[in-house]
Amino acid sequence: MTFTAAIESAAVIDAAAGRCAGCSTRESCLGGLKAAGVCGFSDSSGRSVERGQHLFRAGEAIHCVFVLRSGAIKTYVTAASGDEQILGFYSPGDVIGYDSISAGKHSRNAVALVPAEVCRIPLESLVQSCAQSADLLNRLLAGMGQEIQRLQGMLKMERLTAEQRIALFLLNQARRQGRTEGSAGGYVLQLAMTRGEIGRFLDLATETVSRTLTRLKEAGLIQIDRSGIRLLNPTALHRIVQSQPVNSVERIAA
Amino acid sequence: MTFTAAIESAAVIDAAAGRCAGCSTRESCLGGLKAAGVCGFSDSSGRSVERGQHLFRAGEAIHCVFVLRSGAIKTYVTAASGDEQILGFYSPGDVIGYDSISAGKHSRNAVALVPAEVCRIPLESLVQSCAQSADLLNRLLAGMGQEIQRLQGMLKMERLTAEQRIALFLLNQARRQGRTEGSAGGYVLQLAMTRGEIGRFLDLATETVSRTLTRLKEAGLIQIDRSGIRLLNPTALHRIVQSQPVNSVERIAA
DNA sequence: GTAGACGTTTGATCTACGTCAAAGCATCGA
DNA sequence: TCGATGCTTTGACGTAGATCAAACGTCTAC
Numbered sequence: 001m002t003f004t005a006a007i008e009s010a011a012v013i014d015a016a017a018g019r020c021a022g023c024s025t026r027e028s029c030l031g032g033l034k035a036a037g038v039c040g041f042s043d044s045s046g047r048s049v050e051r052g053q054h055l056f057r058a059g060e061a062i063h064c065v066f067v068l069r070s071g072a073i074k075t076y077v078t079a080a081s082g083d084e085q086i087l088g089f090y091s092p093g094d095v096i097g098y099d100s101i102s103a104g105k106h107s108r109n110a111v112a113l114v115p116a117e118v119c120r121i122p123l124e125s126l127v128q129s130c131a132q133s134a135d136l137l138n139r140l141l142a143g144m145g146q147e148i149q150r151l152q153g154m155l156k157m158e159r160l161t162a163e164q165r166i167a168l169f170l171l172n173q174a175r176r177q178g179r180t181e182g183s184a185g186g187y188v189l190q191l192a193m194t195r196g197e198i199g200r201f202l203d204l205a206t207e208t209v210s211r212t213l214t215r216l217k218e219a220g221l222i223q224i225d226r227s228g229i230r231l232l233n234p235t236a237l238h239r240i241v242q243s244q245p246v247n248s249v250e251r252i253a254a
Numbered sequence: 255m256t257f258t259a260a261i262e263s264a265a266v267i268d269a270a271a272g273r274c275a276g277c278s279t280r281e282s283c284l285g286g287l288k289a290a291g292v293c294g295f296s297d298s299s300g301r302s303v304e305r306g307q308h309l310f311r312a313g314e315a316i317h318c319v320f321v322l323r324s325g326a327i328k329t330y331v332t333a334a335s336g337d338e339q340i341l342g343f344y345s346p347g348d349v350i351g352y353d354s355i356s357a358g359k360h361s362r363n364a365v366a367l368v369p370a371e372v373c374r375i376p377l378e379s380l381v382q383s384c385a386q387s388a389d390l391l392n393r394l395l396a397g398m399g400q401e402i403q404r405l406q407g408m409l410k411m412e413r414l415t416a417e418q419r420i421a422l423f424l425l426n427q428a429r430r431q432g433r434t435e436g437s438a439g440g441y442v443l444q445l446a447m448t449r450g451e452i453g454r455f456l457d458l459a460t461e462t463v464s465r466t467l468t469r470l471k472e473a474g475l476i477q478i479d480r481s482g483i484r485l486l487n488p489t490a491l492h493r494i495v496q497s498q499p500v501n502s503v504e505r506i507a508a
Numbered sequence: 509g510t511a512g513a514c515g516t517t518t519g520a521t522c523t524a525c526g527t528c529a530a531a532g533c534a535t536c537g538a
Numbered sequence: 539t540c541g542a543t544g545c546t547t548t549g550a551c552g553t554a555g556a557t558c559a560a561a562c563g564t565c566t567a568c
Contacts, residue, residue: 077410081498085413087406099402102395107403127395131385141381142356144398149353149361151405152341156331158412158457159339162525194545203412205526210547226534244335416555448515459556464517480564 029067030095030121030139048117049073055096055110055118062106064120065097071116072192075108076200086201088150089113089193091176098147101127113192158203160241165202166212167237170222174231187231283321284349284375284393302371303327309350309364309372316360318374319351325370326446329362330454340455342404343367343447345430352401355381367446412457414495419456420466421491424476428485441485 046069049055055066055073073090087108090096100106101123130137157165173189191198195213196206204212213229216222221237223230231237300323303309309320309327327344341362344350354360355377384391411419427443445452449467450460458466467483470476475491477484485491 077406079410079413080496085410087409099399099406101399102392103399103403107406127388127391130391131388134381134385137381137384137391138356140395141398144395144402145353145355145357147402148398148405149357151402151409152331152353152361155341155405155408155412156333156339158409159333195547196545206545207527207547208525210545211525214547242334449517450515460515461517461557462555464515465555468517 029093029119030065030126030136030143046117046119048115049112051112051114053112055112055116056106057109058106060106062097062100062104062123064122065095065101065126066110067119067121068092068094068096069117069119072113073110073116073118074113074193074197074201075110077108084200085203086197089173089201095143098144101144113197162202162204162208162212163215164241164243165204166198166209166216167240169198169202170229170231171234171237171241174234187234189229189231191229283347283373284319284380284390284397300371300373302369303366305366305368307366309366309370310360311363312360314360316351316354316358316377318376319349319355319380320364321373321375322346322348322350323371323373326367327364327370327372328367328447328451328455329364331362338454339457340451343427343455349397352398355398367451416456416458416462416466417469418495418497419458420452420463420470421494423452423456424483424485425488425491425495428488441488443483443485445483 049071056062058077068090070092073096074086075088075090075096076084076086078084096110096118097106099108126136126140130140157168160168170189173191174187177189193201195209198204199206199209202209213222213224216237217224219236221231221233221240223232303325310316312331322344324346327350328340329342329344329350330338330340332338350364350372351360353362380390380394384394411422414422424443427445428441431443447455449463452458453460453463456463467476467478470491471478473490475485475487475494477486
């Protein structure tokens with residue numbers, strides 16, 4: 001079992017054959033096919049990434065895509081002016097790196113927001129295996145298609161007011177977290193990112209994020225305590241997203 | 255030679271075997287492989303679309319991706335509020351429909367801005383052929399990867415000022431038109447879209463698009479005559495895009 | 509020609525959100 | 539315990555671009 005130079009500093013998690021069997025991300029992960037015996041990536045292996053450590057950086061050569069097993073990762077680019085734009089937050093089960101398949105090198109940076117574990121899937125064997133397995137090919141195309149649709153969704157987001165963006169963001173996070181954790185009931189979001197990072201994702205100033213969250217809190221739609229946001233009224237949040245941008249909370253919360 | 259029900263109203267252009275041979279879009283088109291004998295799509299065929307006619311609509315089932323041979327096409331979605339958001343303008347050689355591969359149905363509408371000709375590439379045979387041809391698979395993945403990067407570019411665009419967006423839009427259009435027409439020298443853009451459509455693409459009001467164009471014109475960077483914009487000073491336009499947003503034209507044009 | 513429909517341009521005004529500033533509040537190491 | 543550091547919150551103010559309104563091409567149909 002060896003590592004490429006690019007990640008030689010990483011700690012091995014578990015690259016044994018049956019590894020995918022008990023993985024909670026199997027459904028959405030490309031590598032679940034390994035357990036199914038459909039394809040066996042010989043050097044698929046894991047890596048743990050510490051908080052603040054980069055998984056890859058823009059400009060680096062690409063050798064693999066990553067599947068997030070646990071933790072949280074953000075991808076971002078840095079403008080000439082120096083300020084950062086966050087392109088995506090990733091939760092367990094997400095595949096990171098579709099954008100750069102067959103581009104040769106990464107177009108953005110990826111960094112862990114909290115300690116994370118990822119699976120490496122070498123690009124070469126992934127693409128080669130697609131020739132053998134129609135199922136894998138379909139999963140790959142579906143994953144890339146979803147990434148395209150996610151980005152189209154973000155473009156739509158740019159048209160919304162600050163309040164609508166925040167509401168939509170909270171709902172999206174809840175939906176994604178529900179995928180791995182117990183879905184119904186709770187709706188308590190563990191946000192791994194800061195207000196500033198939410199802002200750099202939604203294209204809002206930190207202050208606007210903060211103000212909007214307090215407004216939603218005071219309207220009774222959410223509850224904010226340290227290291228978590230509870231969605232008290234997801235339906236109202238939905239209404240805010242849908243509503244015409246004519247002061248929402250006041251109209252909706254009633 | 256038959257058509258699916260979805261496009262039975264369309265006129266046949268040319269579905270003969272050697273058709274790709276003389277096609278100007280061969281380089282960027284997936285179907286160019288047909289001429290190379292690498293793969294032969296049995297029912298790949300053409301269709302002409304009139305100005306204002308839809309190629310497909312959101313919600314419709316997907317049977318194929320399209321390659322634009324001539325003309326211009328826009329894709330858009332309509333918000334609940336009724337206003338339209340344009341997701342992309344397509345020029346000859348572009349592949350339309352990557353986003354919906356393996357999604358089952360279209361997520362957006364596609365309509366011709368001027369009379370257009372497209373090639374249909376049935377999805378099923380496209381995906382199947384990827385198993386046979388590594389080259390085709392790579393082209394497909396590359397195309398989807400580029401679409402992802404195009405969307406990431408649009409997200410970055412949203413951070414720019416109106417003037418920067420317009421400048422970048424003009425440069426992008428020039429680059430894309432240069433791909434098929436004679437590239438150097440001219441820089442005369444034939445814009446198939448209205449000011450309003452540019453605005454609904456860049457997320458700007460029609461008035462802002464108009465005002466910004468006149469400002470660029472008065473600064474001597476572009477020349478506007480009926481049905482065309484000439485880029486007199488692409489370098490200055492580039493500088494505008496790169497510059498910090500502190501009133502650009504005045505600083506740059508000097 | 510001329511009427512009508514559209515697109516464009518220009519001006520005046522309004523507003524959501526950014527920016528600047530300063531004061532809370534956690535968390536962590538010594 | 540106490541700074542030190544970094545995140546969050548709140549307030550005051552400024553501005554880019556939206557919106558409203560109206561005049562001005564330009565193209566097509568008759």
